[in-house]
Amino acid sequence: MDHTEPEPRGKPDPSRWAAKAWALLSAVRSQSPLVQCITNFVSMDLMANTLLSAGASPAMLHSVEEIPEFTPHVHALCINIGTLSSDWVPAMKAAADLACKSGRPWVLDPVAAGASGFRLKTCLELVELKPTVIRGNGSEITALSKASLASCKGVDSSHKSTDAVEAAKSLAQASGSIVAVSGAVDIITDGELVVGAHNGVAMMQRITATGCSVTALIAAFVAVDPLHAFEATALALSIFGIAAEIGMKMANGPASLRMHLIDSLHGLDEADVLSRVNITSFS
Numbered sequence: 001m002d003h004t005e006p007e008p009r010g011k012p013d014p015s016r017w018a019a020k021a022w023a024l025l026s027a028v029r030s031q032s033p034l035v036q037c038i039t040n041f042v043s044m045d046l047m048a049n050t051l052l053s054a055g056a057s058p059a060m061l062h063s064v065e066e067i068p069e070f071t072p073h074v075h076a077l078c079i080n081i082g083t084l085s086s087d088w089v090p091a092m093k094a095a096a097d098l099a100c101k102s103g104r105p106w107v108l109d110p111v112a113a114g115a116s117g118f119r120l121k122t123c124l125e126l127v128e129l130k131p132t133v134i135r136g137n138g139s140e141i142t143a144l145s146k147a148s149l150a151s152c153k154g155v156d157s158s159h160k161s162t163d164a165v166e167a168a169k170s171l172a173q174a175s176g177s178i179v180a181v182s183g184a185v186d187i188i189t190d191g192e193l194v195v196g197a198h199n200g201v202a203m204m205q206r207i208t209a210t211g212c213s214v215t216a217l218i219a220a221f222v223a224v225d226p227l228h229a230f231e232a233t234a235l236a237l238s239i240f241g242i243a244a245e246i247g248m249k250m251a252n253g254p255a256s257l258r259m260h261l262i263d264s265l266h267g268l269d270e271a272d273v274l275s276r277v278n279i280t281s282f283s
């Protein structure tokens with residue numbers, strides 16, 4: 001996995017983003033990073049298939065007994081609190097702590113963070129364990145950033161991603177994590193620089209666990225380029241969106257889009273990626 005020095009940050013150059021997208025997808029395919037996923041029951045299947053179709057190697061291991069042996073050897077860890085219960089929290093915390101201590105990137109998906117005090121408290125405790133990236137929808141990032149039970153229907157967002165830019169920036173500054181807010185435009189920030197990834201189709205919101213799955217894809221991308229987590233996060237979101245755009249041409253509705261999204265992610269070629277990556281600076 002690449003440990004070279006970070007590239008200088010600055011105004012995004014569209015051709016640099018597209019070339020880097022193809023380089024990172026190719027690295028995931030050739031290196032097949034092992035991604036440990038501690039995730040909700042709803043997302044396990046789509047998340048594992050998303051990682052496999054991108055070329056990564058998923059492992060849905062969550063028992064607290066095996067984390068000390070397993071987690072130090074993974075290339076990245078994804079923690080998702082979607083179907084949270086108290087007996088899973090020690091495993092989540094132990095895995096996050098070990099990932100940090102072993103120098104492995106880890107990514108947090110704070111599903112429905114503002115839906116209950118238990119969820120919010122657990123997310124805030126996980127944020128203390130220094131996730132490399134936090135990816136949520138607009139309502140989740142708003143709740144986590146303000147540490148309050150913001151108006152939240154459940155797992156789906158009632159905020160546009162673009163209305164959560166300031167919340168994302170302050171969460172990134174307070175946590176030291178890269179923060180991504182998904183939506184029609186995916187917002188990615190390190191607390192200063194903000195970019196928008198414009199790929200994707202609206203019907204992705206009608207398939208459960210697309211958000212969870214793109215969080216796991218972010219973990220795979222960060223695994224192959226851990227020193228450029230900001231770029232890897234934006235590009236994983238863009239690549240997932242491109243797969244959906246291509247899949248949508250063959251789909252008749254959410255169920256067939258789910259299938260074609262996975263097929264398209266597996267089949268993405270250089271021309272698709274270079275012509276479709278759409279990331280712009282956002283201010």
Ligand SMILES: Nc1ncnc2c1ncn2[C@@H]1O[C@H](COP(=O)(O)OP(=O)(O)O)[C@@H](O)[C@H]1O
Pocket residue numbers: 136137138155156157182183184185186199200201202203204205209210211212214237240241
């Ligand atoms: N209106 C939209 N247009 C294009 N892509 C979208 C839209 N809404 C969501 N997406 C994409 O769907 C995926 C899941 O995002 P989202 O629905 O916000 O997450 P969650 O399922 O966690 O609420 C992301 O890849 C995001 O870019």
Ligand SMILES: Cc1ncsc1CCOP(=O)(O)O
Pocket residue numbers: 040042043082083111155207208209210211212213
């Ligand atoms: C429906 C549901 N309920 C608890 S977790 C979950 C899946 C949420 O997936 P996503 O956040 O990707 O829509």
Ligand SMILES: [Mg+2]
Pocket residue numbers: 111112136137155211212
């Ligand atoms: Mg979600």
